[in-house]
Amino acid sequence: MTGVPDAAAADARVLDRLFAVIRSRQGADPATSYTAKLFARGRPKIAQKLGEEAVETVIEAMRGDKAAIASESADLLYHLLVLWADAGVAPAAVWAALAGREGIGGLAEKASRPTE
Numbered sequence: 001m002t003g004v005p006d007a008a009a010a011d012a013r014v015l016d017r018l019f020a021v022i023r024s025r026q027g028a029d030p031a032t033s034y035t036a037k038l039f040a041r042g043r044p045k046i047a048q049k050l051g052e053e054a055v056e057t058v059i060e061a062m063r064g065d066k067a068a069i070a071s072e073s074a075d076l077l078y079h080l081l082v083l084w085a086d087a088g089v090a091p092a093a094v095w096a097a098l099a100g101r102e103g104i105g106g107l108a109e110k111a112s113r114p115t116e
């Protein structure tokens, strides 16, 4: 999916709006909605699509095409949100996890993990 209607006005709040639309598609007619079709096909299909979009994002990253990276990243985020909805995970839980890590360096966090 390509195109940003008003890129200057767009911000990360689009993720919450998108999640609301995705939730509204749960139980909807798969013939009229790609999202409803994904839900109908189940979590294995949703997970497969997420993996494919991740690989496509990586491929574009290696090519270095910024517009293509942005487009594939949008596909990736959309499918990630579908997975969250299917798994019953609210975006707020992810935002909280990220907020809880603010100010904690990745190396320090890794060092604080219990050793296996």
Ligand SMILES: N=c1c2ncn([C@@H]3O[C@H](COP(=O)(O)OP(=O)(O)OP(=O)(O)O)[C@@H](O)[C@H]3O)c2ncn1[C@@H]1O[C@H](COP(=O)(O)O)[C@@H](O)[C@H]1O
Pocket (backbone or CB within 6 Å): 001, 018, 021, 022, 025, 032, 033, 034, 035, 036, 074, 075, 078
């Ligand atoms: N953001 C997206 C979005 N990003 C990607 N896609 C779809 O994801 C699919 C990915 O393309 P692929 O070729 O990989 O998949 P495919 O071949 O169609 O599927 P498979 O055969 O692999 O199962 C395309 O059909 C895209 O249109 C999206 N579909 C929907 N949305 C959003 O979800 C909203 C609701 O969509 P519907 O549920 O379709 O009404 C839309 O208004 C958008 O805001």
